[in-house]
Amino acid sequence: MHSTADQWNxxxxxxxxxxxxxxxxxxxLSRETFARVAEIPMETIDAIIGGQHPITLDIAVRIERSLGIMPDLWFILQSKWHRQQRNT
Structure with a gap:
């Protein structure tokens, strides 16, 4: 039996x-094609990929429609990123 201390975190x-x-x-896809298909400005895509802009609910829904990736994934990743930034 594994304890929570044994889990990789x-x-x-x-x-x-x-x-x-x-x-x-x-x-x-190229970034440009994705931006057009997802109807997200290219500047926003560049800012997200560059770590300067969060993935918001609206963006997460657009990603789901374009790539089929559930919005929940982006919320988890964004939350972990924010927590890490707060603790550094």
Whole structure:
């Protein structure tokens, strides 16, 4: 039996923009094509991927419509990122 102390819990987080960039690429899309399909301004996509802009509810819903990735994932990643930033 494993205790919670045995579970791996990293003390770091990656901005969800890095994950978004990987997801866009894995779908064979350019950032520009994704921005157009998702109806998100290119400047916002660049800011998210650059770690300067959060993934909001509206953006998460647009990602779901465009890439089929549930919004909950982005909320979890964004929350972990915010917690990490608060603790550093």
């Amino acid at each position: 990293p003390h770091w987080a990656v901005h969800p923009g890095e994950h978004l960039a990987a997801c866009i690429g894995s779908h064979g």
